[in-house]
Amino acid sequence: MLRSLYAFFSSMKLAIVLIVYLIGLMVVVGIWGPGALSPDALSPRAAEFSSSELGGSVSGSDAGRISIFGSLILVVFPVMLFALNLGVCAVSRIVKRIKAGSYFRRVGWLLTGPDLVHLSILLFLLGGLLSHYGRVDGEVSLQPGEVVALNSVYMIRLEDFQIEYYESGQTKQYISSIQVLRRSSEEQQSEIIDQADITVNNPYSLGRLKIYQRSFSTTGELASGLQAVYDPGYPAIMAGIVFFLIGLCFILAHKIRTHA
């Protein structure tokens, strides 16, 4: 019984059936999914000022994700099966190669390429899961001089907000100059622990928290829209990316060697 279950989950045919299923599923998502976010990351939007703590709010893209991953016999079960298939396949291959001594031959370690790639996909799935359930993000619109609390310890003050333009008049960059403040024990007191410029593509990291230049508002006084994100899935995804790249390089190197 166990042996036949193991054979079923480590089967290449199951992998192929699941890949075909995932292709079909992604085609459905591609045609009818949430997609269509704003094409410009920084389109002007109405200021949604809040001086309360960032966090807890769910953005539009998250709402979309919930509608996809929320309804989900069609997704969760096949993805779990896919993860199991990936894991069992990798274990099965590793065991076979250890028994055959393949890894211990000259440059045998290149054979770990597919295993690393499969492991990285498992890490992406784990990262996506952690991200889906643990991600907290929030956006706030600040005018220069205003302060917002990030959590019980840290606050940020927007010192200045500039919009740079090309000669043609097109926007070149949005620059928020911030100060990071730490609350001290005394009431009304806080110390500046860092200063930074946040621009699009150049977020500011404060531990596991990241702050992005997200939007701006020209309604009334110029205001900068900053987004704070805490995503527990990031470490797993970063590890997945590293394994993925190493695994792909090993596979390619192995193919080149066998081809040569």
Place this chain on the structure above:
Amino acid sequence: MLATTAFVITVILMVDQIIKLFRKSEVSYEVEQVLFLLGGLLLLLDFGYRSYLLRFPAVTNTYEALVIFAAAVLLLLYLLSRKVPSHREAGQQPEPHTYILFVGTVVVFLLLALASSPLIPDDLVPPVPALQSHWLVMHVLLSFAGEAFFVIAFASALVFLFSSQEEKRRQADRITYLSVTVGYFLFTVGALVFGMIWAEQAWGSYWSWDPKETWALVTWLTYTLYLHLRFIRGARGNLTALVAVIGFILTMFTFLGVNYLMSGLHSYV
């Protein structure tokens, strides 16, 4: 001007190849090699010149993407043409490579025809803030390098499907497999990995189910299917060749179709 010259070269290449496909007398392919290289280099020069004017790598609109893609395919066709005999004896059937080079040239012709059409503006537009990232540059360049290999895989898969001679099919299958393998590596790193990193830096999320992301995933899964199908005895052959053809259709849909049918974060390219 540079891209237009490359387009004219591609037209000459295409006509020349059609004539030589049907010619019964002795044929030399040395001129084609030079033209592939020249066309590719002219497009690279166009990319370089636009990048110089923009003070940023010119990879941020559809016209520039078409130019880069066409340059990558032409340079790959040049490399492939160097690997095959540059002469064909009188009365001999054309080698599979001849057809692959021809199909590749037709794809380049279509890409450059589209780039030259009024549908695609070629204005020099400096990048909006979200596009000012070296991750984006690597994302675009590696994606198109990978897709250039998919063009070769598509052409050789067609040769496989339409050829009846076993030796020709064997050669075509080998080229398809090699092209998909290298293309898959470049596409995965460029389109998915670097794309994810750029998305996180720009929008605070590795994945947003943007239509282009989703269709790139469909394309990637299709080539993943191709590579896994090759492990199944009996699935190799027409089925894998068909998957390579579908993969290329999806590649082109992800690149161009999504832009016109759906909106999203990738509306620039």
